[in-house]
Structures are given as C-alpha cells and as structure tokens.
Amino acid sequence: MGISYFNSLSRQIEPFTPRDPAGRTVSLYTCGPTVYNYAHIGNFRAYVFEDLLQRHLEFRGYTVNRVMNLTDVDDKTIRGCHAAGLPLAEFTKTFKDAFFQDLAALRIKPASHFPEATGAEHIARMIEMISTLIERGHAYQADDGSVYFRIHSFPAYGRLAHLNLDELRPSGRVNSDEYEKENIGDFALWKAWVPEDGDVVWESPWGRGRPGWHIECSAMATGILGPQIDIHCGGEDNIFPHHEAEIAQSECCTGQSFVRLWMHCKHLLVDNQKMSKSAGNFHTLRDLLDKGYTGREVRYVLLSVKYREPLNFTFDGLSAARGALARFDEWSRRIEEAAAAQPLDFTAAEPLPDDLKAEAFGAALDDDLNASAALGALFELIRETNKRLDAGILTPGQARSLVAWRDEVNSILQFQSGAAAIPAEVEALLAARAEARAAKNFAESDRLRDEIARLGWTVKDTKDGQKLSKS
Numbered sequence: 226m227g228i229s230y231f232n233s234l235s236r237q238i239e240p241f242t243p244r245d246p247a248g249r250t251v252s253l254y255t256c257g258p259t260v261y262n263y264a265h266i267g268n269f270r271a272y273v274f275e276d277l278l279q280r281h282l283e284f285r286g287y288t289v290n291r292v293m294n295l296t297d298v299d300d301k302t303i304r305g306c307h308a309a310g311l312p313l314a315e316f317t318k319t320f321k322d323a324f325f326q327d328l329a330a331l332r333i334k335p336a337s338h339f340p341e342a343t344g345a346e347h348i349a350r351m352i353e354m355i356s357t358l359i360e361r362g363h364a365y366q367a368d369d370g371s372v373y374f375r376i377h378s379f380p381a382y383g384r385l386a387h388l389n390l391d392e393l394r395p396s397g398r399v400n401s402d403e404y405e406k407e408n409i410g411d412f413a414l415w416k417a418w419v420p421e422d423g424d425v426v427w428e429s430p431w432g433r434g435r436p437g438w439h440i441e442c443s444a445m446a447t448g449i450l451g452p453q454i455d456i457h458c459g460g461e462d463n464i465f466p467h468h469e470a471e472i473a474q475s476e477c478c479t480g481q482s483f484v485r486l487w488m489h490c491k492h493l494l495v496d497n498q499k500m501s502k503s504a505g506n507f508h509t510l511r512d513l514l515d516k517g518y519t520g521r522e523v524r525y526v527l528l529s530v531k532y533r534e535p536l537n538f539t540f541d542g543l544s545a546a547r548g549a550l551a552r553f554d555e556w557s558r559r560i561e562e563a564a565a566a567q568p569l570d571f572t573a574a575e576p577l578p579d580d581l582k583a584e585a586f587g588a589a590l591d592d593d594l595n596a597s598a599a600l601g602a603l604f605e606l607i608r609e610t611n612k613r614l615d616a617g618i619l620t621p622g623q624a625r626s627l628v629a630w631r632d633e634v635n636s637i638l639q640f641q642s643g644a645a646a647i648p649a650e651v652e653a654l655l656a657a658r659a660e661a662r663a664a665k666n667f668a669e670s671d672r673l674r675d676e677i678a679r680l681g682w683t684v685k686d687t688k689d690g691q692k693l694s695k696s
C-alpha cells in the first residue's frame with residue numbers, strides 16, 4: 226500500500242505521487258511564523274505536524290526539499306516594532322532567535338531554506354510578480370496608491386476555501402492582511418506607505434510602500450521551489466484568505482497549477498477552548514519549559530493526535546506524555562540490553578515475528594498520517610515485547626532487529642533521549658564562533674550561534690567557554 230494524504234482542495238484522501246519524474250524528490254512549502262511575538266504551542270502544532278510529514282516522507286525514501294518562510298514584515302510586525310520603539314529588524318530578531326531555539330527544543334528538523342520576507346531578492350521577486358499581474362490585467366493600482374489583486378479576474382478564487390464568489394458579493398477592497406469571508410474583496414499586493422509605517426518602506430514602480438503578506442509567500446515559494454510545488458501546508462486558519470490568495474497570485478503569474486496537495490492541521494485548543502491571551506490559557510513553549518516540562522514531552526503531546534482532529538491541550542495530557550516516554554525509554558533500554566546479551570559476531574539479526582505487527586506503525590502513517598494509530602501500534606508492540614522479555618523468550622537476534630526497528634521509528638518520532646554525537650558541521654561552526662569571539666566580532670558570533678541553532682543545537686557562553694547542548 227502506498228501513501229495517501231487528505232487534500233484540502235479536493236477534500237478527499239488521495240494517493241501521493243510527487244511531480245519528480247524519478248519519483249524521489251518532494252517539494253514542500255510550509256508557512257512559517259510571523260515574528261512579532263513568541264510562537265505559541267498552537268503554532269507549534271502546525272510545525273510538528275509538518276515535521277512529522279517530512280520525516281514520514283523521508284522514512285519512505287523520499288528526499289524532501291522544504292521551505293519555511295519567516296514573515297518579518299506585515300501589519301503585525303510593523304505595529305509591534307512601533308509599540309516597542311525599535312527598528313523592524315531589531316524587533317523581529319528577538320523572535321526569530323527564539324523561534325529557532327524552540328524548533329530545536331521540539332526536535333523539528335530544520336527546513337532546507339528559511340527565507341525571510343525582507344530579504345532583498347524576495348522583495349525584488351514580489352515586485353516582479355506584482356508587475357506581471359498588472360500587465361496581465363489581474364491587478365491594478367487604486368486611488369489610495371496601493372496595488373490590489375482583482376479577484377474576479379481569477380474564476381478559481383474561492384476554490385480552496387469552497388466559497389462561491391457569485392453568492393458572496395465582494396464588498397470592495399481590503400487592505401489588511403487578514404480579513405473574514407464576509408469582507409471578501411480585492412486584496413492588497415502592495416501597500417502604499419502610510420505614516421504609521423514609519424521607516425518600514427521600499428521603493429517600487431507604484432511608489433514607496435511595502436508588500437502584502439500573501440504575495441510574500443507566493444514570491445518565496447515560487448522563487449525557491451519553482452512554479453509548481455508538491456505539498457503546501459499550514460494551520461487551518463491559513464486556508465482563507467492566505468492560501469486562497471497565494472493560489473490566485475501564483476497561478477495568474479506563472480500560468481501553471483501552483484500546488485498539488487494542500488494539507489492543513491486543525492487548531493489546538495486549550496482545555497477545550499480557543500487559546501487566547503484574554504482567556505489566560507495562552508502557552509508558549511518557553512512557559513512550559515519553565516514549568517519543568519521538556520521539549521520532547523511537548524512534542525509527544527503535539528503529535529499524539531492526528532493532525533485533522535482537534536487537539537485539546539491539557540496539563541494532564543503532558544503528564545501522560547511523560548509516562549508514555551518513560552515507558553518508551555525503559556523498553557529501549559531493555560531491548561538494547563537483550564541485543565547485547567550475545568556478542569554481535571555470533572548473533573545475526575533475525576526477522577521480527579509477524580505477530581508483533583511491526584509494519585502497523587508505518588502503515589498508520591501511510592494512511593493520511595494517522596499518528597495516534599501509529600503510536601497505538603508502537604505501544605502495543607512495546608507491551609508485547611516486554612511480555613516476551615519478562616518470559617525470557619525474546620532472542621538476542623530478535624532484540625537486535627527490534628533495536629534497528631526502534632531507530633527507524635525514532636527517525637520519525639524523535640522520542641529517544643540521551644546525548645547525541647555532535648555533527649562535524651556543528652563542530653566547525655563552534656570553532657569559527659570561538660575565533661569570532663576571541664576577535665571580539667560579536668555580530669559574527671551571534672550569526673554563528675543562529676546557524677548552530679538552525680542545526681538543532683544550543684550554544685551557551687559560560688566562564689569555561691562555549692557549552693553545547695542538543696536543543
């Protein structure tokens with residue numbers, strides 16, 4: 226049986242096939258954080274789901290070329306930097322750094338590319354795309370100086386969110402990045418400068434201004450991955466207007482179908498309520514780490530419920546994750562011990578007995594990434610092998626196969642504890658950073674710390690020098 230995933234566009238489970246004629250490489254675009262605040266665990270539900278997707282594809286032999294953008298200019302970041310009295314780049318840097326630390330703490334594999342919307346090449350591409358859209362009659366500059374996408378020029382507008390434009394009667398133009406379905410209208414591609422923007426401004430053929438949020442993702446996605454992408458993900462709130470707008474902009478520009486498979490995760494709830502600052506149930510990862518929970522435990526909670534089911538976050542759930550991981554650790558220790566019971570040379574790995582149903586784990590993931598069923602299969606196998614270990618009937622050869630199987634499962638779940646070997650790339654960056662610090666080049670040292678964080682490691686400066694830990 227091959228892999229099947231639910232496509233938000235067709236609202237059906239479909240067999241997965243990448244566009245690559247060799248069938249090996251998958252391009253994946255995932256909408257990243259808006260860096261105006263610390264990401265909350267709801268955001269991380271989306272990123273952990275995407276991590277599970279990437280690792281599942283890799284487990285099945287695909288190579289994944291993944292882009293995760295950072296939205297470092299939009300309505301929210303501009304408002305935030307002015308409230309903080311900081312230049313935009315300085316304001317967003319704090320949250321970018323925090324984001325990379327959080328990704329590492331949650332054992333999320335770094336994307337192949339982390340483009341930032343304010344990157345000069347991306348702004349240039351946004352301007353180029355908007356020019357093309359104007360040339361082709363899909364966009365126009367309005368009296369307010371901003372450029373808008375003409376939604377009626379693209380009959381498929383509304384397909385992803387399953388809206389019928391004729392029934393909706395668009396209500397004019399919308400300049401804000403986010404809007405409700407009731408206020409549908411021509412949306413802003415380029416926003417003319419207004420005094421509230423302060424010094425956040427770029428030159429363009431339509432005067433000074435800044436890009437809208439939606440064109441940022443279209444430009445970074447098609448700029449890095451090309452006009453056609455295999456999979457595009459986000460949380461369910463991204464479907465409208467963000468992804469709907471991305472399809473319209475990209476397809477009107479390139480003339481090609483933008484994305485094969487749209488995947489969206491359901492929202493995370495806290496104690497069955499929407500997470501919000503006002504309800505006081507708003508958690509960031511660092512809040513939970515401060516309370517003594519680990520990134521591994523939070524990861525467990527976030528991936529334990531299938532991505533298309535609502536996930537209700539509770540502290541009881543976190544305690545249950547702690548218990549489950551302790552069971553996993555204990556089992557891991559026992560199978561390693563059993564595998565080492567005879568010297569390697571004498572004990573060839575034996576196939577796992579069929580009745581352990583080891584393949585049920587991967588099969589559950591192949592079935593639209595059913596993580597809860599996959600964890601069910603894992604813990605069933607743990608229960609069964611523990612019984613055989615207790616009875617002394619698990620052979621060392623079987624135990625060795627189990628260790629190999631555990632490693633495969635762990636390549637997806639990332640549950641295993643213990644110190645990890647430091648990769649050579651991280652060692653090299655660490656050495657370069659020591660040199661930069663000795664030369665008092667702190668900007669370079671900060672840059673290298675970020676690079677190291679992107680590879681999943683945290684470096685701290687202590688009186689004894691740099692201390693490295695797996696984030």
Ligand code: AMP
Nearest residue numbers: 258259267268270271459460463492493
């Ligand atoms: P934002 O920083 O608001 O652009 O959101 C970043 C990502 O997190 C997007 O993919 C959102 O859809 C997703 N997201 C936001 N809130 C939640 C939530 N409560 N549960 C799951 N995903 C969310």
Ligand code: ZN
Nearest residue numbers: 256257442467
């Ligand atoms: Zn996006």
